Amino acid sequence: xxxxxxxxxxxxxxxxxxxxxxxxxxxxxxxxxxxxxxxxxxxxxxxxxxxxxxxxxxxxxxxxxxxxxxxxxxxxxxxxxxxxxxxxxxxxxxxxxxxxxxxxxxxxxxxxxxxxxxxxxxxxxxxxxxxxxxxxxxxxxxxxxxxxxxxxxxxxxxxxxxxxxxxxxxxxxxxxxxxxxxxxxxxxxxxxxxxxxxxxxxxxxxxxxxxxxxxxxxxxxxxxxxxxxxxxxxxxxxxxxxxxxxxxxxxxxxxxxxxxxxxxxxxxxxxxxxxxxxxxxxxxxxxxxxxxx
Amino acid sequence: xxxxxxxxxxxxxxxxxxxxxxxxxxxxxxxxxxxxxxxxxxxxxxxxxxxxxxxxxxxxxxxxxxxxxxxxxxxxxxxxxxxxxxxxxxxxxxxxxxxxxxxxxxxxxxxxxxxxxxxxxxxxxxxxxxxxxxxxxxxxxxxxxxxxxxxxxxxxxxxxxxxxxxxxxxxxxxxxxxxxxxxxxxxxxxxxxxxxxxxxxxxxxxxxxxxxxxxxxxxxxxxxxxxxxxxxxxxxxxxxxxxxxxxxxxxxxxxxxxxxxxxxxxxxxxxxxxxxxxxxxxxxxxxxxxxxx
Numbered sequence: 001x002x003x004x005x006x007x008x009x010x011x012x013x014x015x016x017x018x019x020x021x022x023x024x025x026x027x028x029x030x031x032x033x034x035x036x037x038x039x040x041x042x043x044x045x046x047x048x049x050x051x052x053x054x055x056x057x058x059x060x061x062x063x064x065x066x067x068x069x070x071x072x073x074x075x076x077x078x079x080x081x082x083x084x085x086x087x088x089x090x091x092x093x094x095x096x097x098x099x100x101x102x103x104x105x106x107x108x109x110x111x112x113x114x115x116x117x118x119x120x121x122x123x124x125x126x127x128x129x130x131x132x133x134x135x136x137x138x139x140x141x142x143x144x145x146x147x148x149x150x151x152x153x154x155x156x157x158x159x160x161x162x163x164x165x166x167x168x169x170x171x172x173x174x175x176x177x178x179x180x181x182x183x184x185x186x187x188x189x190x191x192x193x194x195x196x197x198x199x200x201x202x203x204x205x206x207x208x209x210x211x212x213x214x215x216x217x218x219x220x221x222x223x224x225x226x227x228x229x230x231x232x233x234x235x236x237x238x239x240x241x242x243x244x245x246x247x248x249x250x251x252x253x254x255x256x257x258x259x260x261x262x263x264x265x266x267x268x269x270x271x272x273x274x275x276x277x278x279x280x281x282x283x284x285x286x287x288x289x290x291x292x293x
Numbered sequence: 294x295x296x297x298x299x300x301x302x303x304x305x306x307x308x309x310x311x312x313x314x315x316x317x318x319x320x321x322x323x324x325x326x327x328x329x330x331x332x333x334x335x336x337x338x339x340x341x342x343x344x345x346x347x348x349x350x351x352x353x354x355x356x357x358x359x360x361x362x363x364x365x366x367x368x369x370x371x372x373x374x375x376x377x378x379x380x381x382x383x384x385x386x387x388x389x390x391x392x393x394x395x396x397x398x399x400x401x402x403x404x405x406x407x408x409x410x411x412x413x414x415x416x417x418x419x420x421x422x423x424x425x426x427x428x429x430x431x432x433x434x435x436x437x438x439x440x441x442x443x444x445x446x447x448x449x450x451x452x453x454x455x456x457x458x459x460x461x462x463x464x465x466x467x468x469x470x471x472x473x474x475x476x477x478x479x480x481x482x483x484x485x486x487x488x489x490x491x492x493x494x495x496x497x498x499x500x501x502x503x504x505x506x507x508x509x510x511x512x513x514x515x516x517x518x519x520x521x522x523x524x525x526x527x528x529x530x531x532x533x534x535x536x537x538x539x540x541x542x543x544x545x546x547x548x549x550x551x552x553x554x555x556x557x558x559x560x561x562x563x564x565x566x567x568x569x570x571x572x573x574x575x576x577x578x579x580x581x582x583x584x585x586x
Contacts, residue, residue, distance in 0.1 A: 097486060120500040132500040136488070157496035164488040168496050171488075175479035175502040178548070182471030185546045186464035189535060192544050193390060195429070195457035195464075203450035203461050207413040207425040209468040211504030242482060251485050252579035253478045254551055255471070262547075286545035 002027060003148065004056030006049055006072050006079070007093070008035035011119070012062035014126045015092075015152045016043065022151045027055045029072075049073075053082030058145060059089050065237075066095040073103055085111030090145060092133075094118040096241060097166035098248070100136070104162040113141040114162055117149060118169040122230065130154045134172070136164030170245065173238035177259045177276070179213040184280035187221055191291035198222040198292065217277035222292040229275030236263045236272075295320060296441065297349035299342055299365050299372070300386070301328035304412070305355040307420045308385075308445045309336065315444045320348045322365075342366075346375030351438060352382050358530070359388040366396055378404030383438060385426075387411040389534060390459035391541070393429070397455040406434040407455055410442060411462040415523065423447045427465070429457030463538065466531035470552045470569070472506040477573035480514055484584035491515040491585065510570035515585040522568030529556045529565075 005016040006029040016038055020026050026043040028035065029052045039045055046052045049072050053059050059079055061072055069091055073079045079089065089107050091100065091114070104114035115137035125131040131153035135142055142158040149156050159168045183201075186209070190200040201218040204210065220226060239260045246253050265282040266272065274281075284290050298309040299322040309331055313319050319336040321328065322345045332338055339345045342365050346352050352372055354365055362384055366372045372382065382400050384393065384407070397407035408430035418424040424446035428435055435451040442449050452461045476494075479502070483493040494511040497503065513519060532553045539546050558575040559565065567574075577583050 120497075120502075132496065134493070134496045155496065155499040157492060159483075159492040159496050160488040163486075164493075167483050167486040167488040168493045170486075171479035171483040171493050172497050172500060172502045174482060175475045175497065175507065178475030178478060179472055179502070179504060181548050182468045182475060185471060185549050186468035189467060189539060189542075189544055189546065189549075190452075190460050190464040192542050193456075193460040193463075193538060195453040195460040199450060199452040200427070200457075200461045200464055203425065203427045203448065203452050204413075204465050204468065206448040207465060208505050208509075209413075209465045209472070211472060211506070212501050213504070214468065216501075245486060246482060249482075249485050250580060251482055251582070252576060253482065254555075254576075255474050255548055256478050256482075258547055258551060283545060283547075287543060289544070 001025070001058065001148075002056045004029070004052035004059035005062070006030070006052060006059065007062035008032070008038065009062070010123050011126045013038070015062065017041065018129050018151050019148070027052045048077040049079045050077045050082035053079040053087070057087055058148060059087065060092060061089065062092045064093065066099045069093050069095050069103065070099070074106065080106065080110060083107070083110040083112050088113040088115065088141060088145060090115050090117050092117050092119055094169050094238070095166060097163040097170070097245065100166050101163045113138065115141050115145060116162060116165040118165050119153065120169065120172055121153075126152070133157070134159055134165045134168035136160050136162050136166065170238065170242045173235065174242050174253070174256050176213065177235055177239055178255050179211055180217050180276055180279050181255070181259050181262065183211070183214050183218045184221065184283050187218060187291055188280060188283050188287060188289065192287060192289045220275060220277040221280045224292060226274040226278040228273070229277065231273050232263050232266050232276050232278060233272040235276045236260065236267065239263065294318070294351065295349045297322070297345035297352035298355070299323070299345060299352065300355035301325070301331065302355070303416050304419045306331070308355065310334065311422050311444050312441070320345045341370040342372045343370045343375035346372040346380070350380055351441060352380065354382065354384045354386055356386050358386070359392045362386050362388050362396065363392070367399065373399065373403060376400070376403040376405050381406040381408065381434060381438060383408050383410050385410050385412055387462050387531070388459060390456040390463065390538065393456045393459050406431065408434050408438060409455060409458040411458050412446065413462065413465055419445070426450070427452055427458045427461035429453050429455050429459065463531065463535045466528065467535050467546070467549050469506065470528055470532055471548050472504055473510050473569055473572050474548070474552050474555065476504070476507050476511045477514065477576050480511060480584055481573060481576050481580060481582065485580060485582045513568060513570040514573045517585060519567040519571040521566065522570065524566050525556050525559050525569050525571060526565040528569045529553065529560065532556065
């Protein structure tokens with residue numbers, strides 16, 4: 001199938017590579033040095049997002065934030081200018097669910113389908129084609145593109161109408177942030193009360209307290225390995241999206257609001273570029289106690 | 294081996310049964326109707342905790358709270374009166390780590406060893422002999438009793454000196470409470486923003502947000518099955534222990550303090566006897582939105 005791919009960053013590059021390897025004809029926008037190997041594998045470099053949309057049946061977008069998606073879709077020489085009825089736009093970026101519904105409505109005016117399909121799993125998941133994909137859109141549209149998504153991910157779910165994928169991604173980021181906070185408070189308590197936090201972490205795995213965060217981020221806290229991973233600055237952006245949406249929806253999220261204050265404290269102390277597991281440093285500063293090293 | 298077992302409740306009853314089945318001679322205190330089968334299996338009913346300590350080499354205590362342990366050990370006709378040098382007391386109750394260190398020092402005056410070994414896994418874990426056991430004590434004492442613990446549990450760890458087992462158990466209860474809060478805020482957000490929370494929960498399993506709590510308690514929230522489980526009233530007691538210990542240790546635990554307020558709100562509305570997953574009801578009331586049913 002002719003598939004357009006716009007956004008060849010650390011995530012998009014390996015994702016597009018999997019699609020080429022699976023036999024699809026890729027149409028690529030903004031090919032740079034890093035993405036040159038995709039052309040060598042058979043991908044076609046296009047001059048514009050418009051040209052990508054013109055050549056492809058399905059157009060995948062994987063860019064950093066809401067304004068980037070808007071620019072790629074509706075800016076000069078954008079996707080919208082190249083669309084014709086019957087095509088499908090898949091936005092795999094992590095952006096605002098509210099803006100997503102607006103974008104989908106505008107794409108529908110061109111007679112085209114829109115599915116939001118943000119991912120979880122990071123660069124490692126993109127390379128291993130093991131991304132979790134949370135999709136929002138019509139069932140028929142989802143069914144049609146599912147074989148394409150399956151080339152890039154493993155746990156793929158349609159969670160609702162357009163925008164629901166972005167909503168699920170925000171829920172994911174809320175739960176991840178608060179679970180990091182949960183593990184941080186538990187291990188800080190254990191350490192200052194005189195137990196070995198690394199042993200406590202092992203003892204708790206397998207029980208009700210067990211989580212991927214306790215396993216991975218708990219170990220980063222006790223080993224003091226705060227190389228990202230996922231940077232606090234990026235998680236702050238996601239939590240801000242959550243809190244803004246919660247404000248407009250009148251949802252009370254007390255723990256989410258609180259964890260943002262801890263991320264802020266981390267940023268104030270120069271830890272914004274550390275992995276989000278460094279959230280524990282905000283608690284350590286308040287308690288004047290570090291848990292390990 | 295002659296083993297004493299004091300506290301034949303919903304947890305102690307099956308735990309003692311496993312020890313008998315493994316061939317040990319059990320000495321039981323306060324045998325009631327429910328624990329009569331243990332005598333039929335070969336357990337010996339003793340007249341007092343003192344008599345249990347007199348007859349057994351290792352004495353296991355499994356009672357509800359700190360004052361119960363103190364009463365069993367140091368009250369009239371208590372364990373302390375029956376001890377002679379070389380015996381070992383194992384407290385598998387979930388109680389205060391500070392009181393635990395005091396109890397251990399008083400037992401040491403009788404020339405006996407003390408290991409705190411609280412458990413996680415509930416009635417189901419006790420019946421299946423799959424309890425997680427978090428132990429505090431001297432390495433030699435732990436090594437000596439490990440074969441006994443292995444009859445009742447599976448994930449068994451020495452996490453530090455006396456009291457460290459209780460500390461780890463409190464850390465466990467902190468992490469469990471805050472992870473329930475994390476899942477509740479994530480699913481509430483998803484639901485009010487228009488996604489199906491049950492589908493979001495499934496979509497998030499397998500990713501970074503995955504946890505035993507998302508799996509079990511997330512399903513209870515979307516299915517509205519709030520039968521305990523583990524009652525909010527009991528979790529409040531544990532979180533109170535955590536906050537009291539944190540106060541004396543000068544540890545700042547902002548999320549733990551906040552989750553206690555949510556448990557309090559649940560209690561105020563008559564939900565204290567529901568499962569701790571009903572924490573989401575406090576958030577739902579504030580947001581005037583229920584996530585499922």
